[in-house]
Amino acid sequence: MKKMHDPVIDETIYFDVLENGLPVYIMPKVGFKQKYAAFATNYGSIDNRFRVAGEKNIVTVPNGIAHFLEHKMFEDEDVNVFDKFAYYGANVNAYTTYTTTSYFFDTCDNFAECLELLLDFVQYLYLTDETVEKEKGIIAQEILMYEDDPDWMAYLNLLKALFHVHPVREDIAGTIESISQINRELILKCYNIFYHPSNMILFVVGDLDPEWVFELVYENQIKKDYTIQPFIERFYPNEPKTIFKKRVESSMPVSRPIYKLGFKEQKTGEDGNLLLKKELATNMLLEILVGKGSELYQKLYASGLIDDSFSISYSGERDHGMTVLGGQTSDPERLHAALIEGIQAKMGQIKEEELERVRKRLIGDYITIFDSLSSIVQNFIAYHFRNMNLFHELKILNEITLDYLEERFEEHFNLANHAVSIIYPL
Numbered sequence: 001m002k003k004m005h006d007p008v009i010d011e012t013i014y015f016d017v018l019e020n021g022l023p024v025y026i027m028p029k030v031g032f033k034q035k036y037a038a039f040a041t042n043y044g045s046i047d048n049r050f051r052v053a054g055e056k057n058i059v060t061v062p063n064g065i066a067h068f069l070e071h072k073m074f075e076d077e078d079v080n081v082f083d084k085f086a087y088y089g090a091n092v093n094a095y096t097t098y099t100t101t102s103y104f105f106d107t108c109d110n111f112a113e114c115l116e117l118l119l120d121f122v123q124y125l126y127l128t129d130e131t132v133e134k135e136k137g138i139i140a141q142e143i144l145m146y147e148d149d150p151d152w153m154a155y156l157n158l159l160k161a162l163f164h165v166h167p168v169r170e171d172i173a174g175t176i177e178s179i180s181q182i183n184r185e186l187i188l189k190c191y192n193i194f195y196h197p198s199n200m201i202l203f204v205v206g207d208l209d210p211e212w213v214f215e216l217v218y219e220n221q222i223k224k225d226y227t228i229q230p231f232i233e234r235f236y237p238n239e240p241k242t243i244f245k246k247r248v249e250s251s252m253p254v255s256r257p258i259y260k261l262g263f264k265e266q267k268t269g270e271d272g273n274l275l276l277k278k279e280l281a282t283n284m285l286l287e288i289l290v291g292k293g294s295e296l297y298q299k300l301y302a303s304g305l306i307d308d309s310f311s312i313s314y315s316g317e318r319d320h321g322m323t324v325l326g327g328q329t330s331d332p333e334r335l336h337a338a339l340i341e342g343i344q345a346k347m348g349q350i351k352e353e354e355l356e357r358v359r360k361r362l363i364g365d366y367i368t369i370f371d372s373l374s375s376i377v378q379n380f381i382a383y384h385f386r387n388m389n390l391f392h393e394l395k396i397l398n399e400i401t402l403d404y405l406e407e408r409f410e411e412h413f414n415l416a417n418h419a420v421s422i423i424y425p426l
Helices: 063-071 081-087 111-122 130-146 149-163 186-192 210-222 270-292 296-301 332-346 352-369 372-386 388-397 402-412
Strands: 002-006 011-017 023-028 035-041 049-050 093-097 101-107 201-206 233-234 247-251 258-264 311-315 319-327 419-426
Touching: 002 388, 011 210, 011 372, 023 149, 023 210, 023 372, 035 111, 035 372, 063 093, 063 101, 063 130, 063 186, 063 372, 081 093, 081 111, 101 111, 101 372, 111 201, 111 210, 130 149, 149 258, 149 319, 149 419, 201 372, 258 332, 270 296, 270 311, 270 319, 270 352, 270 402, 296 332, 296 419, 332 419, 352 372, 352 388, 352 402, 372 388
Parallel strands: 023 201, 247 419
Antiparallel strands: 002 011, 011 023, 035 101, 035 201, 049 233, 093 101, 258 319, 258 419, 311 319
């Protein structure tokens, strides 16, 4: 096994790639009773058009199929997968994002049995026409539940305003109409392509011997017959740089309006350290502009225009990205005007001491990641699928200059790139 080490936080990750293409990463955490493992695939809701290299035809599948497949993975002929993990005293769950599907468990005991179970249930799909049809009703109820969530709808409406055609504007679960088009053959097609070990990652963390863990994984995988899979080509529509719509308004049964402001990424096509630097710089800017320690945040909070529901985030992928900020407010129009004015006023006015303040804040956030096993695993996986290394974060944080920050400010927070979503009370 190879290893990578971060001397600042004194953490080491051991890793290797199995013959079937599966990358395996193990981080020992001496003294931790809990153990955590995740088995994730580089496959999410936006991967709806694809082709395995060498094939002629591009496959197009309905929206929501990645999430649908995640649901089906937990079904077995005899015993429910949740019950199997519960037998060993473990918790198991999964999630699907726009770009990733991850299956994970945590336990204090019976780690070897749980790891074997994780690998086996993700690498075996029990699927019949009848179970697929039954699942459509279950997921339809989930979709309706999310459509009743005002905060989620404000966010989804914002994405529909920011993006013209990119699939990130569609709900991860799809629509009732799109999932009605899903069938057993399409699910199997997606499973066989995207759940190949070479498109996945296994990450394990806890008070464990890396050699022992790697041997467990090796013995499990060598029994399974996987041929080498060619490269997966993914096809996304040509998304214009412009936003689709300036404003989306809707009404729902809420006590106070919900406001979301978004900025669409203009600089796409990057991954690795270039994407990491852009992401870290954007997060630094958000902290300087509207973080809880900023003058603007304090002013908005004191005036009652925002409350503790106010949040800020940036999401950056190779082919798309966006900043989203907002929350509940008493007056969406006043909040919008104040945010736009405050952002514009800060352009070209960032001070060196502000940069250093937020740099220290983000360094602290990075160090805190390693106090939580789940945070370690999920952050590492999110970085891995974008060709980023979690251990590179401190180095890149320290490379960000005031000039780069100002350049990023002008590039990303251009008012031509922004849209607004508001949910008003009925």
